[in-house]
Amino acid sequence: MARNKYPEETVRLILEQALALFIQKGYDDTSIQDIIDRLGGLSKGAIYHHFKSKEEIFEAVCNTIGQQNMAYFDGIRDDQSKSGLEKLKMMLRAGYQNPNCNAVIAVGRRIMNDPRFFQNEITEIYKLVVPFYVQPVIQQGIADGSLKTEYPKELAEVLITLINIWANPAITKTTPEEMRRKLLFLDKLLHGIGLALLDSEMLEQYVELCRRYNE
Amino acid sequence: MARNKYPEETVRLILEQALALFIQKGYDDTSIQDIIDRLGGLSKGAIYHHFKSKEEIFEAVCNTIGQQNMAYFDGIRDDQSKSGLEKLKMMLRAGYQNPNCNAVIAVGRRIMNDPRFFQNEITEIYKLVVPFYVQPVIQQGIADGSLKTEYPKELAEVLITLINIWANPAITKTTPEEMRRKLLFLDKLLHGIGLALLDSEMLEQYVELCRRYNE
DNA sequence: AAATCACATACCGACGGTCGGTATTATAAG
DNA sequence: CTTATAATACCGACCGTCGGTATGTGATTT
Numbered sequence A, B: 001m002a003r004n005k006y007p008e009e010t011v012r013l014i015l016e017q018a019l020a021l022f023i024q025k026g027y028d029d030t031s032i033q034d035i036i037d038r039l040g041g042l043s044k045g046a047i048y049h050h051f052k053s054k055e056e057i058f059e060a061v062c063n064t065i066g067q068q069n070m071a072y073f074d075g076i077r078d079d080q081s082k083s084g085l086e087k088l089k090m091m092l093r094a095g096y097q098n099p100n101c102n103a104v105i106a107v108g109r110r111i112m113n114d115p116r117f118f119q120n121e122i123t124e125i126y127k128l129v130v131p132f133y134v135q136p137v138i139q140q141g142i143a144d145g146s147l148k149t150e151y152p153k154e155l156a157e158v159l160i161t162l163i164n165i166w167a168n169p170a171i172t173k174t175t176p177e178e179m180r181r182k183l184l185f186l187d188k189l190l191h192g193i194g195l196a197l198l199d200s201e202m203l204e205q206y207v208e209l210c211r212r213y214n215e
Numbered sequence C: 001a002a003a004t005c006a007c008a009t010a011c012c013g014a015c016g017g018t019c020g021g022t023a024t025t026a027t028a029a030g
Numbered sequence D: 001c002t003t004a005t006a007a008t009a010c011c012g013a014c015c016g017t018c019g020g021t022a023t024g025t026g027a028t029t030t
Helices: A007-025 A032-037 A044-050 A054-077 A084-097 A101-111 A115-144 A152-166 A176-192 A200-213 B007-025 B032-037 B044-050 B054-077 B084-097 B101-111 B115-143 B152-166 B176-192 B200-213
Strands: none
Touching (some): A007 A032, A032 A044, A054 A084, A084 A101, A084 A115, A115 A152, A152 B152, A176 A200, B007 B101, B054 B115, B084 B115, B084 B200, B176 B200
């Protein structure tokens, strides 16, 4: 195959097939040759023309997923018509109602089997999700009076830590019943500092997500 | 070098040098040859006689560290003279006062640069530390009346998640001042459910640990 | 027409792991 | 206490695979 007039299509193809393989077999067990085999005639030269290493392909794949998720969060954060508290609730609901969440489940299933996905997931939480999305929304909530705390940053971090790590069936193997108890306890914790964030609909949806995750 | 009469010494040597290299360069960047070079004449055959793969060496290294840490926790849990609440506090203090904690800091410094150490750390929390140590101690506390909760398992998990992940400077880059605020917020959270676990001495020690960790 | 781009292809060194062999030690029968 | 036998501890040459590179080539842009 000769030169492609639309090289960004080649990039897209590489990332798409690489992601599929990373999810299926994990990073280490996916070889460059595996990716080449699914490129429909393209060769190793094509890959190393667009990416300088296998590692860089992985990062690009993660960035693609990350940006899709963050686009959804952008919309919530920048919505002018809602209070900080409402936005915070919407962000907590994102786990089960963002349009990308099937892809997230697919990646999630790989997380415990792939140290790189695993680390990427948790790193992203503290470097991106909290400072650029959750904390700003909490600060809005303080400003508009919809919620009160002296520790906006810490609240943001704890909330996301508990929801995205502890109550993440991809990370801590969890049955739907255990998930229910986790959320009940989390609700109790939050009530203890005067926050009513979780409602019964959210609880049921998380339990359902957990059930779906376990097949 | 000829055959060793005490093969367990060879195993110990391999694990010792492998750990040093894993901490220094990380798992992926440590080659079998690197390990061989520090074995004083032993060859690749020796390594693959005692271990079936590089991966297995890593697991053995992690188990060694893990068992050293758990030995300390064993002593706390099985102490007959203390209440559950006191034991729980002692476990929280283990971060800065267990005898192995310098080694833990050394490994900790590698954690964010090595996906395998990273995953191992977090996995161990939920598979070992919580079910075999923290949760039993909390249940003791309930039985002896020194603490109250309807969610012993969830409390154990949340506590350890927040202390060992969120408030772990090896995982979330943290300044001593940030550490202080984290613990103050955590204390507030725990007070909200009627638990007084943290005292000012613990707080200062954790801040100091954080400072030491950052050099 | 020149330069650049988008690939193809041949090739490289390093790596994890295997395997046949050898020297040492444990076992136990004579 | 020997001595034959088996099991263990280790050696090191070798292998396939992998990530990555150097160079070539034809299409496209300027």
